[in-house]
Amino acid sequence: MDRNGIQHGNARAVAVTALTELLGPKGLLTAAPDCARYASDQSGLPGALPLAVLRPASTDEVSQALALCSRYRIGVVPQGGRTGLSGGACSAEGAVVLSTERMAGIAEIDREAMTLTAWAGTPLETVQEAARTVGLDYPVDIGARGTATIGGTIATNAGGIRVLQHGMTRANVLGLEAVLADGSVVSRLGKTVKDNSGFDLKQLFIGSEGTLGIVTRAVLQLCRQVPQSALALFALPDHAAALACLAAARRRFGSRITAFEGMWPDYWEFVCHATSLASPPMAGRHGFYLLIEVEAGSEGAEDELEAFFAELFEAGLAEDGVLAKSVAEMRALWRVREAVGEADEGFGPHINFDIGLSPSALGRFCDAADVLLAGMLEAKGTLKVGHVGDGNVHLLVAHDGSGRAEERIEAAVYGLLRDWNGAVTAEHGIGRIKARWIGHSRTPEELAMMRGLKAQFDPLGILNPGALFADPER
Missing domain, CATH: 3.30.43.10 (Uridine Diphospho-n-acetylenolpyruvylglucosamine Reductase, domain 2)
Incomplete structure (x- = not known):
C-alpha cells in the first residue's frame, strides 16, 4: 500500500x-x-x-x-x-x-415546492432546461453548463455568473444523498427550507471535492424563471468606477442584478484584438469594461439600463456603452466575457489563478499583482477577467513553459494573496494542483479540523487520494 x-x-x-x-x-x-x-x-x-x-x-x-x-x-x-x-x-x-x-436524469420536479431532484451525473444544462419547462429555473450557471454535472458542481461548490443574486451552489442545495468510503449511504433528500434539526450534514459534502463521500442524488432549490432581462456593456475609466457602478446599480435595481462581470484592458485587448475569439462591440480603448444584466422591472428592462447608463455617464463613471437589443446581440456581448474559456491555446503556457477577495479590495489587489509580475522575468503577460460583484478574478499569467517559472510565479502570487487575506480558489476548487497552497488561505487550526473530518469519514484515505490535502491523511 x-x-x-x-x-x-x-x-x-x-x-x-x-x-x-x-x-x-x-x-x-x-x-x-x-x-x-x-x-x-x-x-x-x-x-x-x-x-x-x-x-x-x-x-x-x-x-x-x-x-x-x-x-x-x-x-x-x-x-x-x-x-x-x-x-x-x-x-x-x-x-x-x-x-x-x-447516473443521469431528472428524478422529480416539484413545482409547488420549487425543487428539482436530479441524479449526480445529470449535466447542469439539462437541469436548467427541465426547470424552465415548468416556468422555473436553477440559478447556478457556469460556462461549462453543457458538460459539467450536478454532482461535480456540488463537489466543487461551483459559483459562476449569478452568485451576486443567488449565491454559490451550497446556497441552492436543499438535500442530498452521498455514499461514504465504506459503502454507507447518507440520504436526506428532503425539501424542507427551514430545518434546524442539528448539524446540516449536507454542507460537509458540498465543496469537499469527493474526499468525504460521493454524491449520488440532490434536491435543488429552484427560483422563478425571469421572462425578460436586459444586458449592457459599459466602458469605464478604471476598476474603482466599477465599484461605484455596483453601488449605484444596487440602489436602482436591488436584487434584480443577475450578472455583474468585469474585464480588464489586458483581457479585452487579447480576446478582441490580438485574437479573433470575440468581435469588439465598441470602438476605442478604455480602462475597464463592465457587463451588467438585470431582470425586467415594472418598466422595460432595456429602458431602465439606458437610463442607468445616462446616470453613470453624467457622473463621469461611464465613458461609452452598448445595449443589447436582441438575443443575438446579447450572445455577442456574452461572447466577449466567456471567451476566456478558449484563451488557452492562443495565450500559450500559463497559470490560471482563480482568486477570491473582498470585492472592495479586488481592483487594488490586481494592481499590486501587475506590479509584482512586471518585475519577474518569468512572467510574460497577464489576462484578468472575473465576477466583480463577488470579488472573484481569473488571473491568467503567461510564462516560458518551464517548471521553474510556474514555481516562482505561483509562490509570488499566492504569497501576495495571503497578505491580502484572499482565497487561493474562489470557485474552481483546490483539486491536486492547489493542494500545496491551501495553507495560504486556511490556518493550521482550520486544516487540522479538515483533516480530522477526513479521517472520520474516510479513515483509509481511499476517496480522491491526493486531492485537497498535499499529504492525504489515512
Whole structure:
C-alpha cells in the first residue's frame, strides 16, 4: 500500500474481478484505450491510467463498489463531466475512477415546492432546461453548463455568473444523498427550507471535492424563471468606477442584478484584438469594461439600463456603452466575457489563478499583482477577467513553459494573496494542483479540523487520494 492508501499487487486483480461481477460489462471498463480518456480533467494536469473505470447506475451499486474498494484498499477518484480546472478529477496512480455518467436524469420536479431532484451525473444544462419547462429555473450557471454535472458542481461548490443574486451552489442545495468510503449511504433528500434539526450534514459534502463521500442524488432549490432581462456593456475609466457602478446599480435595481462581470484592458485587448475569439462591440480603448444584466422591472428592462447608463455617464463613471437589443446581440456581448474559456491555446503556457477577495479590495489587489509580475522575468503577460460583484478574478499569467517559472510565479502570487487575506480558489476548487497552497488561505487550526473530518469519514484515505490535502491523511 502506498502513501495515498492505495493497495498494490494481487489485491488489485482480486478487486477488479469482484467489481466486474458487481457492475457487469456496461458498468466497468478495464481496457487501456477505454480507460485513458478518464485519466484527466481540463486542468492540463496529466493523470495516471486508471486501474479500471467504474460506471455504476444506481446508489446501491455505488455503495457496493465503495465497500469493495474499501475492503481491498483501492483508491477511488470520483468523476462527473471532467470539466474541472484544478486537477480534482485526475486519476491517481493505482486508483479506479468512479464515473457518474450512467447516473443521469431528472428524478422529480416539484413545482409547488420549487425543487428539482436530479441524479449526480445529470449535466447542469439539462437541469436548467427541465426547470424552465415548468416556468422555473436553477440559478447556478457556469460556462461549462453543457458538460459539467450536478454532482461535480456540488463537489466543487461551483459559483459562476449569478452568485451576486443567488449565491454559490451550497446556497441552492436543499438535500442530498452521498455514499461514504465504506459503502454507507447518507440520504436526506428532503425539501424542507427551514430545518434546524442539528448539524446540516449536507454542507460537509458540498465543496469537499469527493474526499468525504460521493454524491449520488440532490434536491435543488429552484427560483422563478425571469421572462425578460436586459444586458449592457459599459466602458469605464478604471476598476474603482466599477465599484461605484455596483453601488449605484444596487440602489436602482436591488436584487434584480443577475450578472455583474468585469474585464480588464489586458483581457479585452487579447480576446478582441490580438485574437479573433470575440468581435469588439465598441470602438476605442478604455480602462475597464463592465457587463451588467438585470431582470425586467415594472418598466422595460432595456429602458431602465439606458437610463442607468445616462446616470453613470453624467457622473463621469461611464465613458461609452452598448445595449443589447436582441438575443443575438446579447450572445455577442456574452461572447466577449466567456471567451476566456478558449484563451488557452492562443495565450500559450500559463497559470490560471482563480482568486477570491473582498470585492472592495479586488481592483487594488490586481494592481499590486501587475506590479509584482512586471518585475519577474518569468512572467510574460497577464489576462484578468472575473465576477466583480463577488470579488472573484481569473488571473491568467503567461510564462516560458518551464517548471521553474510556474514555481516562482505561483509562490509570488499566492504569497501576495495571503497578505491580502484572499482565497487561493474562489470557485474552481483546490483539486491536486492547489493542494500545496491551501495553507495560504486556511490556518493550521482550520486544516487540522479538515483533516480530522477526513479521517472520520474516510479513515483509509481511499476517496480522491491526493486531492485537497498535499499529504492525504489515512
